[in-house]
Amino acid sequence: MEDMIISPFTLSLLFCAVAFAYSSVGLGGGSSYTAIMAILGVSTVAIPMISLTLNLLVTSVGSVNYIRSGHARLKLLMPFLFSSIPMSYLGGSLQLPKELFYWILFATLIFVALRLYVWERATIQLRLSKAEKTALSFAAGSVLGLIAGIVGIGGGIYLVPLIIVLGLGTEKEAAACGVIFIFVNSISGLIARLQYNSIDLDQIILPIIAVLIGSTWGSFLGAVKYRPQTMQKVLGAVILVAIVFLGRKVFAG
Numbered sequence: 001m002e003d004m005i006i007s008p009f010t011l012s013l014l015f016c017a018v019a020f021a022y023s024s025v026g027l028g029g030g031s032s033y034t035a036i037m038a039i040l041g042v043s044t045v046a047i048p049m050i051s052l053t054l055n056l057l058v059t060s061v062g063s064v065n066y067i068r069s070g071h072a073r074l075k076l077l078m079p080f081l082f083s084s085i086p087m088s089y090l091g092g093s094l095q096l097p098k099e100l101f102y103w104i105l106f107a108t109l110i111f112v113a114l115r116l117y118v119w120e121r122a123t124i125q126l127r128l129s130k131a132e133k134t135a136l137s138f139a140a141g142s143v144l145g146l147i148a149g150i151v152g153i154g155g156g157i158y159l160v161p162l163i164i165v166l167g168l169g170t171e172k173e174a175a176a177c178g179v180i181f182i183f184v185n186s187i188s189g190l191i192a193r194l195q196y197n198s199i200d201l202d203q204i205i206l207p208i209i210a211v212l213i214g215s216t217w218g219s220f221l222g223a224v225k226y227r228p229q230t231m232q233k234v235l236g237a238v239i240l241v242a243i244v245f246l247g248r249k250v251f252a253g
Helices: 006-024 030-039 045-070 074-093 099-116 130-151 156-165 171-194 201-224 229-235 237-252
Strands: none
Touching: 006 030, 006 045, 006 201, 030 045, 030 099, 030 237, 045 130, 045 171, 045 201, 074 130, 074 171, 099 130, 099 156, 099 237, 130 156, 130 171, 156 171
């Protein structure tokens, strides 16, 4: 974090805006935190640890707000959690070379960008049997959990529309499941990473305070009445910048 080209205060303001926008729709913002830190040249070891920590903080507040609002459905969420928790731990345990980490992050951010700008809303629903929905839920949980552990992106950005496409719940219920899913998998991935590395909280205390403030307001307004997809897409522009930045890194190598 010492080599950043912007001040910690400016970074914190940016993280606050990310937390506000993403928590309001049931997301942790890990994709944007990760993208920002990749652009700033933060260590590939530190990126997932910091992103998972911030995801954990954002979604802890969001989980409480969505549960209190009555949108959380444990029965809907459990298949995703059963498969994702061990995979998130596995992903956090992997010690990947820097080049491979950048390739995985590059591919993941491309899918995030497609989700934000091409597939903005879940306008279709798949007609599957109950067994097929359960099987797909387990498979999706495994993949999203692994991604969470490796790069620090919680997976809620994919899970929320998937729940709607499968016809498993409403938008509010999907958002509630998304935020709880990210919270649990951030814990799993972070526990695995802390076995091999440590994180200096002094260096990220300002971003921590910022995301707590942003997520408190964002998740409250999202659970009650607010749906700022436009703001989410604007902030998602940082992901496009990160894709270009990482593309130059991976293809130049």
